[in-house]
Amino acid sequence: xxxxxxHFGVKQSKNIAAMIFRFINIVIGLWLMIxxxxxxxGKVAADNGYITGPIVISFSTIAISECTRGVRLWNYPVxxxxxxxxxxxxxxxTNAFWHHLGAGLxxxxxxSIKGRLTKNFENGWSSLWQSGSMESSNNRG
Amino acid sequence: MVxxxxxxxxxxxDNGTIPPGWNYNPSKWxxxxxIIILAVVGFVIAGYLSLYxxxxxxxxxxxxxxNGSVExxxxxxxxxxxxxxxxxxxxxxxxxxxxxxxxxxxxxxEKPWIVIVFGLAVGPLGFISVLLVILQPVLFSAWCTLCLAxxxxxxxxxxxxxxxxxxxxxxxKRVKKSNASVWMAFWGKAI
Numbered sequence: 001x002x003x004x005x006x007h008f009g010v011k012q013s014k015n016i017a018a019m020i021f022r023f024i025n026i027v028i029g030l031w032l033m034i035x036x037x038x039x040x041x042g043k044v045a046a047d048n049g050y051i052t053g054p055i056v057i058s059f060s061t062i063a064i065s066e067c068t069r070g071v072r073l074w075n076y077p078v079x080x081x082x083x084x085x086x087x088x089x090x091x092x093x094t095n096a097f098w099h100h101l102g103a104g105l106x107x108x109x110x111x112s113i114k115g116r117l118t119k120n121f122e123n124g125w126s127s128l129w130q131s132g133s134m135e136s137s138n139n140r141g
Numbered sequence: 142m143v144x145x146x147x148x149x150x151x152x153x154x155d156n157g158t159i160p161p162g163w164n165y166n167p168s169k170w171x172x173x174x175x176i177i178i179l180a181v182v183g184f185v186i187a188g189y190l191s192l193y194x195x196x197x198x199x200x201x202x203x204x205x206x207x208n209g210s211v212e213x214x215x216x217x218x219x220x221x222x223x224x225x226x227x228x229x230x231x232x233x234x235x236x237x238x239x240x241x242x243x244x245x246x247x248x249x250x251e252k253p254w255i256v257i258v259f260g261l262a263v264g265p266l267g268f269i270s271v272l273l274v275i276l277q278p279v280l281f282s283a284w285c286t287l288c289l290a291x292x293x294x295x296x297x298x299x300x301x302x303x304x305x306x307x308x309x310x311x312x313x314k315r316v317k318k319s320n321a322s323v324w325m326a327f328w329g330k331a332i
Contacts, residue, residue, distance in 0.1 A: 046278075050278040050279050051279065054271050054274045054275050054292075055271065057296070058267070058268075058296050061296045061297060061300065062267075062296065062299045064300055065303065065304065067167075067303050068299070068300045068304075071300075119163070119164060119304075120162060120163050121162070121163060121304065122161060122162030122163055124307070127311055128307075128310055128314060
């Protein structure tokens with residue numbers, strides 16, 4: 001009973017830890033959306049935040065579910081874009097430059113962390129296009 | 142007429158309700174009811190916004206962004222389709238709620254068609270909502286609180302709905318592998 005309780009506790013805390021990483025990126029996405037108004041970014045930098053923010057929030061929210069945990073990786077290109085876009089879009093504000101650079105870095109690092117999966121999905125989505133992969137029960141979200 | 146051989150009932154855990162290789166049933170009510178509740182809330186919000194777009198109510202509730210909701214709901218984007226975008230959203234939520242309710246706790250196997258319609262209704266609705274959220278500030282420099290709330294709801298529904306879709310698609314793949322009729326299995330007639 002005690003052992004079960006301990007295991008349950010560890011499982012739950014690892015689930016919560018995984019969820020916290022998704023929430024970090026959701027907060028970053030929210031910040032990308034509200035920071036242009038708070039910090040008076042120019043039109044180009046503001047639009048970049050308005051476009052990338054909702055995308056990061058969406059992918060991170062969808063990735064909270066274990067079955068769609070892999071969607072967190074869709075934030076890689078968005079994070080990468082935020083890292084290079086200040087140069088490509090030729091930001092004039094230092095504020096926006098550093099904010100988007102920092103946001104891109106955090107998004108990439110955080111979305112790399114998968115977190116523990118407690119549910120089994122018979123090899124997950126990859127089982128649909130891999131032949132002979134539906135007999136084992138490894139969980140791949 | 143049944144093409145190919147029939148696919149036998151899968152003997153899986155928990156009296157056949159848990160898909161093979163899984164450790165829970167994605168079709169059980171405790172999994173589906175939260176999504177159905179979200180869809181109903183989304184329908185109420187989108188329905189309210191569409192009442193304004195159909196000019197059945199004179200004002201729309203906007204607690205944070207001043208004239209933002211009025212600007213967004215009367216924008217050219219909202220008039221691209223034959224019916225207002227909020228009404229389309231309300232229809233989408235209604236389809237989500239309806240397809241979420243139909244079927245029992247083995248519907249991933251007994252009614253794959255409804256699970257697939259459910260998944261297809263939930264996914265694209267969410268992505269269209271995100272697109273509209275992006276367009277609000279970029280094209281109109283305005284925000285609409287209830288439109289944002291609707292978008293949040295549609296995104297929250299995607300993750301929890303996808304596991305059931307995966308279970309049904311895996312089931313159809315097993316049917317195909319056994320050379321039974323996928324078409325019949327899709328309509329729930331192979332078991």
